[in-house]
Amino acid sequence: MDKAYNPQKYENDIYDYWQESGFFNPDNLDLPKSAKNYTIVLPPPNVTDKLHMGHASIIAIEDLLIRYHRLKGYKALWLPGTDHAAIATQNVVEKRIYKERGETRHDLGREKFLQEVNNFALSTQKTIISQIKKMGASLDWSRLAFTLDDTRQKAVKEMFVRMYNEGVLYRGERVVNWCPRCHSTLADDEVEYKGQKANLYTFKYSKDFPFAISTTRPETKLGDTAIAVNPSDKRYKDYIGKTYKVNFVGIDLNIKVIADKNVDMNFGTGALGVTPAHSLIDWQMAQKEGLEMIKVIDEDAKIKDGFKNFSGLNVYEARKKIIDKLTDEGLILETEDINNNLSICYRCDSPIEPLPSKQWFINVDKKIPRLDNQSLKEKALAVIKTKEINFVPERFEKRYKDWMENLHDWCVSRQIWYGHRIPAWYRDDEVYVGREAPKEDGWKQDEDTLDTWFSSGMWTFSTLGWPEKANDLDLYHPTQVLETGYEIITLWVSRMIMMSYFALEEVPFENVYLHGMVLDKKGKKMSKSKGNGIDPVDIKEKYGSDSARLSLLIGNTAGNDLKLDEEKIASFRNFVNKIWNISRYIISFVDRVDLEKEKLNKKDFTISDKWIFSIFNELIKEVELDLSNYRFSQAGEKLRNFTWNDFADWYLEISKFEKNSQKQILLNYILDNLLKLWHPFMPFVSEAIYQELHKNKKMLMIAKWPEVDVDAGNFKKEIESMNLIKDIIIKIREARSINKVEPANKIKALIYGHKHFEQIKEQEHLIKNLKTGISDLDIQENGEDIKGEIKATVGEVEIFLIGAIDKEKEKNRREKEIKNLEKQVEFLNKQLQNKEFVDKAPEEVVKKQKDKLNQFKVELEKLKDIDF
């Protein structure tokens, strides 16, 4: 074993060793029939780009959960895959071919273009998979899936057809976000907003119309069919429900006055012209009121035919012409500058035109007989109440609920080429939906594709063989945990729940663990354009995978963002090396023991053995508890604390001079089991050490998680004694350090232990040997006649040190300590004299405070009693 751990030397070989063993696939694990399943599906990374640190964090967390459960004896399946990310991927490729060859997708044509996208997707997927492997993920590669591969295409078609047949999926007209330049609809989250200055015109439709409305878009008013006012607005109360015939700039309109509580009474005149065809909220009002819809603007953002001399103009020309005309007629009451947000296309920044268009929708409110006559929305909301699904952290349940409650029908069609093509065919007015194209002539397939979340919404079961009656589906669904980012609760988590209910009538997962984002050290999002990203593969090469994982797992809690910088990773590299050296010491200086045969004989334990044995078993319990509650950071901190502060700094040091029959076994026992506890956090180095320890005969990845020893709880007294000894040693070191006793090994110590005399006497050798620098130690029961230079008090134990000490410094230090103690005593006295405290506080708290007061008093006496 090298003096320092070199991850490069081990990581690749170890990954191959794991993979070749076949144990990433739980079917190959030798488990009893009763073994429970534990499934996680990897949130499929988009094939748009290689992985970043955020993905590394996902892998660290999920691999931890999977490896932990594998060690615990679960049938642990972690299922890999990638997402075709329809729009995003198509965009990347479109941009690329335009930049490289100056061609658009239309130049290439559908088939050729898709070929290009597929090639791109395949090559990125390859990179992604190799990155994931480098991070050490124990994913079952035999089940690798892609949201657009043949199996998933079949599943998606099946889902579409079934939903259509049950009337959950329908084709309808709706106002969508339309980009006149890209000639495509945009999903709500693909719309961006730009602040701008705009003119707000206040005007009347015509002279005989009773009141005025305000708008920034007069050209759309050609399609108005109503005016909406707030129901509690007294000004318009009498008009509600009436219909007016008006002639607006030469066009005849029928305007009905309706009431809607969303109308802001204080904006403009408080009356809003309703244009159902060119505004989403207007369209929603129109649906409610059953208003007529008049289309004004076409797909090139020009005025349609039938609007006299406005037809053919683009929206800006039309706006000007209408304003001019209204001005001539004296109908403009006011023109003011306001700031508003312009909706623009996230891709080309063109202003978006809301247009009505034929789209496919999932009806989230349709009652489904086989789902207890509940709708998908109702089902998806119920799972929170019934606790069938739990969110970690809990607060995100609210976000999920709020979003669900306001959910409208989900538009699943997209006007792009890359993705699952909609399995619908049209012939004149006929529509056919099916798994295959209809046989007869004259049918034309829908040009559109499905929203990428349609296929990823099916991810938990499409990856397990649905719709076939597959064994995997019975065995591994529902999955146990969905681990993902909080930013896609609405986009993904909610869809998965609805899709799974529809297909399987069950939840897709039992728990949702949400991680935060990985930010740079200044708290900024890592992005390629800013150049502040850290590449996980670079980090792996520089510090090793384990260090990277630790820095992503420790010092972070669920749902919170994580600021990461290299210093943090370096400090975990140091820790990895520490555990390497701890092991190296045991492996080279302590004989191997077959733990199956050699059982620990606790009767022969010394105090230090009992102490380390007890706290190690306590650690197992704590780690299990923390992990089952998703407190990865706390588990990791406890492990680190035990490994470094208890095991290495105390027990290993003690073992160098305290030789007894049990030490050899115990050192092997703790190292062996400690590696198991650490394995989910740092799989590579723990496995590397395990291989050295067991001469390549056993694999840590499939070892058995340690059981808590029943006797471990019986050593309370020994733990107390050991802690006392440790405190004494620390006090001696402290006093020695402050006083700079030189040379260090010429101190004589006199220790007077009252109650603990026997225990201290027994452990004399520890005090002498553990870096206290004591050459002459004298432990007595009673030290009344001794006049020495007292250095420390631990509980009831006094420690005198005799040597070259700096009296002035010691005096100052003591004064400070006295002051501190006096303050404490004063506070405790006051508290205990308070009748209300004594009456109302729980008994154990009062007792604790009393004990503390007594202890402080004794210490104070001791300190004051000394004269120089």
Add this chain to the structure above:
RNA sequence: GGGUGCAUAGCUCAGCUGGUUAGAGCACUUCGUUUACACCGAAGGGGUCCGGGGUUCGAAUCCCUGUGCACCCACCA
């Protein structure tokens, strides 16, 4: 506009249901070649727990309020 979260040591954060002298890691200071480890060991300094109210015997923790920051949703007719 609506919502959520955060504010604790120089930095990054823990602190679960109110009760230790408020913790850890990093950084900092001093000392140090003892059977693994300088990617190390020993010791130390450093905090009005954002401000202001309240509830309580008792608040970093619960409630109200103010300030600053981050994010999500809606969208401005």
